[in-house]
Amino acid sequence: MSETRNIALTVNGTRYEREVEVRMTLADFLRQQLGLTGTHLGCEQGVCGACTILFDDYSARSCLMLAVQANGHQVTTVEGLASGPGHLHPLQQAFRDNHGLQCGFCTPGILTTLVEFLREHPAPTEGEVRVALSGNLCRCTGYQGIVAAALDAAKRLQADVESR
Amino acid sequence: MNGKVFGRSVERLEDADLLQGAARFIDDIRIPGMLEAAFVRSPHAHAAIRGIDKSAALALPGVHRVFVLADLMPHLQIERLVVGLPSKSYKQDHHRPALAGDEVVHVGEPVAIVVADNRYVAEDGAALVEVDYDPLPAVADCRDALGAGAPRVHRHAPHNLLAEFALGYGDVDGAFGGAAHVLRESIWQHRGGSHSIECRGAVAVHDAMEDRLTLWSSTQMPHAAQRLLCDMLGRDENRVRVITPDVGGGFGPKLVFYPEDVVTALAALLVGRPLKWIEDRREHFVATTQERDQYWEAEIAVDGNARILGIRGNLIHDHGAYTARGVNLPHNSAETLPLQYEVPAYRMNVRVALTNKVPVTPVRGAGHPQGTFVIERLLDRVARELKLDRAEVRRRNLIHADKMPYTTQLKARGGMPIILDSGDYPKCQHQALAHAGWETFGARQQAARAHGRYLGIGLANYCKGTGRGPFEAVTVRIGPSGKVHVYSGAAAMGQSTRTMLAQIVAEQLGGKMENVTVTTGDTAAISMGMGGSNSRQTVIAGSSAHAAALKVRAKALKIASQMLDVAESDLEIEGDRIQATGMREKSASFGEIARTVAGTAGYALPAGVTPGLEATEHLVIDDMAHANGTAVVEVEVDAETGAVGIVKFIALHDCGRIINPMLVDGQILGGTAHGIGNALFEWMGYDDNAQPVTTNLGEYLLVTATEMPHIEILHHESPTPLNPLGVKGIGECGVIPVAAAIISAIEDALMPFGVHLAQAPISPAQIVALIEAARERMQGTPTK
Numbered sequence: 001m002s003e004t005r006n007i008a009l010t011v012n013g014t015r016y017e018r019e020v021e022v023r024m025t026l027a028d029f030l031r032q033q034l035g036l037t038g039t040h041l042g043c044e045q046g047v048c049g050a051c052t053i054l055f056d057d058y059s060a061r062s063c064l065m066l067a068v069q070a071n072g073h074q075v076t077t078v079e080g081l082a083s084g085p086g087h088l089h090p091l092q093q094a095f096r097d098n099h100g101l102q103c104g105f106c107t108p109g110i111l112t113t114l115v116e117f118l119r120e121h122p123a124p125t126e127g128e129v130r131v132a133l134s135g136n137l138c139r140c141t142g143y144q145g146i147v148a149a150a151l152d153a154a155k156r157l158q159a160d161v162e163s164r
Numbered sequence: 165m166n167g168k169v170f171g172r173s174v175e176r177l178e179d180a181d182l183l184q185g186a187a188r189f190i191d192d193i194r195i196p197g198m199l200e201a202a203f204v205r206s207p208h209a210h211a212a213i214r215g216i217d218k219s220a221a222l223a224l225p226g227v228h229r230v231f232v233l234a235d236l237m238p239h240l241q242i243e244r245l246v247v248g249l250p251s252k253s254y255k256q257d258h259h260r261p262a263l264a265g266d267e268v269v270h271v272g273e274p275v276a277i278v279v280a281d282n283r284y285v286a287e288d289g290a291a292l293v294e295v296d297y298d299p300l301p302a303v304a305d306c307r308d309a310l311g312a313g314a315p316r317v318h319r320h321a322p323h324n325l326l327a328e329f330a331l332g333y334g335d336v337d338g339a340f341g342g343a344a345h346v347l348r349e350s351i352w353q354h355r356g357g358s359h360s361i362e363c364r365g366a367v368a369v370h371d372a373m374e375d376r377l378t379l380w381s382s383t384q385m386p387h388a389a390q391r392l393l394c395d396m397l398g399r400d401e402n403r404v405r406v407i408t409p410d411v412g413g414g415f416g417p418k419l420v421f422y423p424e425d426v427v428t429a430l431a432a433l434l435v436g437r438p439l440k441w442i443e444d445r446r447e448h449f450v451a452t453t454q455e456r457d458q459y460w461e462a463e464i465a466v467d468g469n470a471r472i473l474g475i476r477g478n479l480i481h482d483h484g485a486y487t488a489r490g491v492n493l494p495h496n497s498a499e500t501l502p503l504q505y506e507v508p509a510y511r512m513n514v515r516v517a518l519t520n521k522v523p524v525t526p527v528r529g530a531g532h533p534q535g536t537f538v539i540e541r542l543l544d545r546v547a548r549e550l551k552l553d554r555a556e557v558r559r560r561n562l563i564h565a566d567k568m569p570y571t572t573q574l575k576a577r578g579g580m581p582i583i584l585d586s587g588d589y590p591k592c593q594h595q596a597l598a599h600a601g602w603e604t605f606g607a608r609q610q611a612a613r614a615h616g617r618y619l620g621i622g623l624a625n626y627c628k629g630t631g632r633g634p635f636e637a638v639t640v641r642i643g644p645s646g647k648v649h650v651y652s653g654a655a656a657m658g659q660s661t662r663t664m665l666a667q668i669v670a671e672q673l674g675g676k677m678e679n680v681t682v683t684t685g686d687t688a689a690i691s692m693g694m695g696g697s698n699s700r701q702t703v704i705a706g707s708s709a710h711a712a713a714l715k716v717r718a719k720a721l722k723i724a725s726q727m728l729d730v731a732e733s734d735l736e737i738e739g740d741r742i743q744a745t746g747m748r749e750k751s752a753s754f755g756e757i758a759r760t761v762a763g764t765a766g767y768a769l770p771a772g773v774t775p776g777l778e779a780t781e782h783l784v785i786d787d788m789a790h791a792n793g794t795a796v797v798e799v800e801v802d803a804e805t806g807a808v809g810i811v812k813f814i815a816l817h818d819c820g821r822i823i824n825p826m827l828v829d830g831q832i833l834g835g836t837a838h839g840i841g842n843a844l845f846e847w848m849g850y851d852d853n854a855q856p857v858t859t860n861l862g863e864y865l866l867v868t869a870t871e872m873p874h875i876e877i878l879h880h881e882s883p884t885p886l887n888p889l890g891v892k893g894i895g896e897c898g899v900i901p902v903a904a905a906i907i908s909a910i911e912d913a914l915m916p917f918g919v920h921l922a923q924a925p926i927s928p929a930q931i932v933a934l935i936e937a938a939r940e941r942m943q944g945t946p947t948k
Contacts, residue, residue: 002284023284037192038185040412042361043445047861050361078185092183096175099830103658104182105189105362105412133869137861139361139413140658142837143869145830 007071011036012080020067027051029067030077038078038108042137049136052109053077059116078108081115090156091115091149100149102140110136114150122158126151168675169667173826176663177682178656187410190365190382191442198367198438199228201428202286204276204293205451206268209302209520209854212319213266213275213295221278221292226285229435230293232276233263236430241398247388247421249490249577253329256321258518260486262396262423262430268297269317269485270522271856272450274423277431279439304854306457306482306517317485317518326483327491327516331498332476333573334509339474343465347545351462352923353534353903355455356846358527359866360657362412363443364452366425368432378405379429382412384419384655385695390687392421393429401687408685414657415838416527417453419697420488424451449859453489453525454848457482458497458534462512464542470550470557474509475502475542483516484523491516493524493531495577500535503572503582504589504627504792505543505561510573520854528838529899530698532628537924540624540904544911554908555597558625562589569885580786582629586882587792587818593625596794596816599878605798613916618801619811620913624904626795629788630819630893631703631886637692638708640669640716641778644762646740646755648673648716650682653693654705659895660827664702665709667823668889672713673720674754676739692782699893702823703789707887708781715779720757723777726770727752727760789884789892793817795836795901801913803935806928808844808910810871816878817897821890828894829877835898836875841867842899843906843924918942 008017011034018033025044030036030053042048044063051063054076081089088096091114101107110133117124117132124132129150133143166172181187218230237243244259264275276293280286301315308314309324317324340346367380377399383389386406393404411418424441432439443452462477481494491514498512543561547554563570565588574582597603605621612619637653650665662682670680683689694704717737724742725732728750736745743751758777760770769775798812815836822828845865849857858864883890903924910931911921917938923930 021284031191032194035194036185037189038187040189040362041191042363042412043861045445045860045862048361048445078183082184088180088183095183096179099176099826101179101182102660102830102834103360103362103411103413104178104187105360105658107182108185111183130869130872135868137361137866137868139359139415139838139866140834141830142833142835142867142875143872144833144875147869 005068007068009070009073009075011075012077022066022068024067025063026065026067026070027062030062036077036079040105040108042106047137048106049113050106050109052112052136054112054116059113076112078111081111090160091118091153094149094153094156098149098152099145100141106136106138110138110146114153118150118154118157122154124154167671169677170671170823173824174667174677176660177666177677178660178662189362189410189412190367190380193367193380193409195369195438198440199279199281199435200283200286201431201439201441202278202283202290203274203424204278204290204295206264206271206273206275208268208297208299209271210300211268211297212300213264213268214298215296216276217294220294221289224285224289224292226281227278227289229279230276230289231431231434233261233265236262236427239430239434240396242396245392245421245423245426247392247489248487249492251327251491253327253491255325255327258318258326258486260423260488262426267319270520271854272447272522274427274451277427279431279435302520302854304519304521304850304852306480306519307459309517309519310480310515317520324518325515326487326518328514329491330511330513331574332511334474336474336476336509336511339509340465340476343473344468345549346463346465347542347549348463349541349545349922351460351538351541353458353537354847354925355527355533355842356848356864357449357452357454358415358417360413360415360418363445363448364418364422364424365442366428367438367440368429369438370433370436376403376405377429377433378407379425380407380409381425382418383408383421384414384657384697386655386685386687387653387693388695389421389425393426396426397430405688408655411657414696416530417525418657419695420453420525445861446859449864450522450856453523455493455527456521456524456848460538462538462542464546466546470546470552470560472505472507472561475507476511479512479514481514481516482519482524484519484521486523488523489525492577493526496531497535499574500532500628501539504563504625505539506563521850528835529896532626532896532900533839533842533903536624536626536900537904540908541922544908555593555602555623558593559590562593562625564590583787584627584790585787585884585886587790588880588882589625589627589792592792592816592818592880593794595878595880596796596814597623599876600796600798600812600814602796618803618913619798620801620909620911621796621798622905622908622912623794623796624901624908625792626900627790627792628897628900630699630791631785631789632698632700633704633784633786635782635784636694636701636705636708637690637780637782638705638712639690639778639780640709640712642716642720642754642758644755644758646753646758648680650680650709651689652684652705652709653690653695654701655685655696657696659831661701663827664706664823668706668709669713672717674737674739679740699895699897702891703887703893704785706889706891707783707785710888711781711783712779716777719773719777720754723757723760723770723773724752727757785887787886789820789886791817791819791892791894791897793897793901795905797905797909799906799909799913801910801931806931810840810873813873813875814878815875815898816880817894818880818882819894819897820892821881821883822879823891831894832877832898833875835896836902837867837872839899839902840871840906843903845925847925
C-alpha cells in the first residue's frame with residue numbers, strides 16, 4: 001500500500017473529506033471514490049481531453065493531476081453542469097438539439113471545456129470555437145455538430161443574460 | 165413517407181444520460197468486492213518464451229493471483245479463439261491463444277494476467293512478472309513476408325502466406341490484348357486503428373449461487389461473445405450472459421472477440437471475485453486490431469473513348485500475426501473495386517500475408533475505401549492520359565439507373581451473386597459536381613496559380629453493400645405498464661441504434677418516443693443476435709423491428725376492437741392509447757389492452773386472440789442494399805510546406821429512405837472525418853523489427869476540429885426494394901470515397917509540378933519530397 005494523505009475538496013458544490021493514496025489521479029478519485037463516472041478517460045496522457053473538468057472554474061485535465069493536488073480546491077464535473085434533474089444546462093440542450101454527440105464518451109470533457117470558453121468568449125466566431133475545441137478528440141461527429149452546438153449555446157446564454 | 169416520427173429528426177433517446185454523466189460505460193461498472201487486472205504483454209515482435217517467473221509479482225502486497233497459459237489450460241476446452249469467417253482460401257490457420265504459450269508473435273500479445281486490489285497495484289505486479297524471452301527474427305513488411313528468405317512469423321509455420329484467392333470474371337487477358345490504352349498503377353494504402361475514444365474493457369462476475377457467469381464487455385457482438393465463452397469454458401448458454409453496456413465508439417475492432425475477454429472471465433471464475441480489466445490507450449495501440457497496409461499493382465485497359473475493357477492486378481494484404489476475423493477485408497477491397505462501373509472483365513489476385521504485428525480486422529469502411537481508392541486512381545490516370553475531364557471518364561463508365569437492378573458477375577463472400585439493387589450513380593455524381601462548381605473551378609484554379617497558390621479539386625464515387633444478413637432478432641412487446649419494449653440482438657456503440665429502433669416501432673405504435681424503451685446488447689434479453697457491423701443494423705434490425713411492430717399493432721387493434729366494440733377500421737392509435745377515430749372518450753390504453761391478454765385464471769382470452777402482446781421477428785435478408793455516393797473536395801496545397809488545407813467538401817450520399825435526417829448526417833460527418841484522417845494524418849508506424857513507433861495520440865494523429873472543414877451534405881434517395889422500409893446502411897459510407905477524392909484533389913493542385921500520387925495517407929513531408937523530385941525531373945520552375 002502506498003502512502004496516503006487526507007484531502008478536503010468541494011466537488012459540484014458538495015464538500016468531501018477523504019483519505020487518498022498520493023499516487024491516485026484526480027480522475028480516478030472522482031470516478032472511483034466519489035462515484036462521479038461522468039468524467040471519462042481516453043488516453044491518460046492529456047491528449048484526448050475526455051477527462052477535462054473545471055478546477056476552480058478553469059478547465060484542467062483530471063488525468064494529469066493527482067487527487068492530493070485538489071486539496072482545498074473546487075472541482076466541477078459534467079454531473080454538476082445541469083441546474084437540477086430534468087433541467088439541462090443551455091450548452092447541454094444545444095448539444096442535444098444540434099446532434100453534438102453520438103457515443104457521448106468525449107462529451108463530458110467537451111462540455112466542461114466549452115463552459116469555460118463561452119464564459120470568456122460569449123460571442124465567439126466559428127473559427128474561435130474550433131480552436132477552443134482543438135484539445136478535445138471526438139471520433140464520432142467530425143466536430144460539425146459540436147461547433148454548431150457551441151455557437152447555438154452562445155446565443156442561448158446571451159439571451160439568458162439579456163432576459164435577466 | 166414522413167410519418168409521426170419516421171423520417172423526422174426526432175431527439176435521441178441516448179442523449180439525456182450521456183450529457184449529464186449518467187450513462188454506464190464499461191469502466192463505470194463497479195461491483196462490491198471487485199478486483200482489477202492488468203496484462204503482461206510482449207515487448208518483442210517475435211520471441212520464444214523460455215520461462216515465466218511470477219514470484220516477485222505474487223510477493224507484492226495487493227496482488228492476488230497471476231495466471232499464465234499453463235494455469236488456464238486445465239479450465240479451457242479450447243485454448244485458442246477460433247473466430248475466422250469461413251473461406252476456402254486459407255493456406256494455414258493461426259488462431260490467437262488465450263495467452264501466449266511458448267512463443268509471442270507481436271508486440272502487445274498478452275502473456276499473463278495479474279489480478280490485484282486495484283489497477284495501480286496490478287500494473288506494479290505486471291512489471292514484476294519476469295518473462296524469459298529469446299528474441300527471434302520478425303517480419304514487418306507484408307511484401308517482405310512473402311519473399312523466399314523471409315523469417316517465419318510463426319517459427320514452426322512453413323511460410324507466411326496465410327491465404328490466397330482470386331476474384332474476377334470474363335476474359336481479362338483478351339480484353340487487355342485489344343485495348344487502345346493500358347495503364348498501370350502501383351498503389352500503397354494504409355489505414356490505422358479505430359481509436360474510439362473509449363478503449364476496450366471487460367468486467368466479469370461469477371454468481372456461485374446460480375453458477376452463472378456474467379461478462380460485461382465493450383463488444384459489438386455480445387451473442388458471438390457468449391457462444392465463444394461457452395465453447396472455450398465448457399459452459400452451456402444458460403450459465404453465461406454477455407452484456408454490452410454503453411459503448412464509447414466501436415468503428416470495427418470491438419466486433420472482435422479478444423483474449424482479454426475470455427481471460428478476464430476465467431480469472432474471475434478462478435479467483436471467485438468480480439474482476440475488471442480496462443484497456444489503456446497504449447494497449448489499444450498494440451493489442452486492439454487495426455487496418456494497415458495494402459500494396460496494389462493494378463492495370464486498366466480502355467478503348468479509344470475511355471470505356472473500360474478490363475481491370476487486372478495483384479494485391480498483397482497485411483494480415484498481422486493471427487486470424488481474428490478472416491480474409492473479409494481484402495475480399496471487400498477486391499470486390500469493391502469494379503462495383504459501380506461497367507467493367508466487362510476483371511481479375512484481382514489476392515495474397516494475404518502474415519506479419520509480426522497485431523491482427524488486422526475491419527475498421528469503419530472495412531476494405532471498401534481501399535478498393536474505391538484504386539479504381540478512382542485508375543480512372544484519374546485514364547483521364548490524364550487521354551486528356552479528358554475526370555468526371556467525364558466516370559460518366560462514360562458508371563452503371564446507369566435504367567439497368568437497376570444490375571446483376572454483377574461478382575460473388576459475395578458467402579457465394580451469393582452481387583446485385584446492385586437500386587440507385588442512380590450518374591445523377592449523384594452530376595448533383596455533387598454541380599453543387600461544387602466543378603465546371604467553373606478551372607478558372608478559379610488558374611487565377612489562384614497566378615498568385616502562386618495551388619488549388620485543386622478531386623472527386624470520387626463509391627458504392628457499398630450494406631446490411632449484411634442473414635438476419636437480426638427483434639422482439640416488440642407492450643407490457644401491462646403500457647410501455648412498448650423493444651429487445652434486439654443489435655448492438656449500440658454510439659450510432660443511435662436505440663433511437664433508430666424506437667422510431668421504427670413508435671411509428672406503428674402511437675408515435676410517442678418516450679413511451680418506447682429499447683434494450684440492446686444483452687444475451688439474456690433475446691436468444692439470438694448478430695450484433696453491430698457492416699452498416700447493417702438499420703437495414704436488418706430495423707426491418708425486423710418494423711415487421712414485429714406491425715404484428716403487435718395488428719393484434720392490439722384486434723383486441724381493442726372487441727374491448728370497445730368498434731370495428732378495427734374505425735380505430736386509430738394515438739400516443740399510448742387506441743381510440744375510436746377522433747373519440748378519445750372511447751378508448752383503451754396500451755396497458756389495459758396488454759392486461760386483457762396477460763391472462764386471468766379461469767377466464768377466457770378475447771375471442772380469436774393468442775396470449776401476450778408481443779412479436780419476435782428475424783427477417784431474413786441475404787442480398788445487400790447498395791448505398792452509393794460522390795465526394796467532391798477542393799484543397800489548397802502549400803508547395804513550400806506540403807500542408808494541405810481542405811477548402812470545400814461536398815458529400816453526397818444515397819442511403820435509400822432516411823429514417824432520421826439528423827442521425828444520417830451525423831454518420832456521414834463522422835465517416836468523412838475518419839476519411840480525412842486516412843488521407844492526411846493517420847499512420848500506424850512500425851520499424852523494420854515490427855516494433856510499433858506510434859503508440860500514443862501524440863504520435864498517431866487523429867483529426868481535430870481545426871483540420872475539419874465544414875462538410876456540405878447532399879442526399880439522393882433511392883429506396884431499396886430489398887427491405888420493407890427501403891433503407892440502406894450509412895454507418896460506414898461516409899469514409900469510403902474520402903481519401904480517393906482528397907488525393908485526386910492534391911494531385912490536381914500539384915499538376916504544374918507533374919506530381920503523381922499513388923498512396924494514402926500522404927504527409928506534408930512526402931508532398932514536399934514529391935515536389936522536389938518532380939522539380940529535379942523537370943529541371944525548371946513550374947509552368948503556370
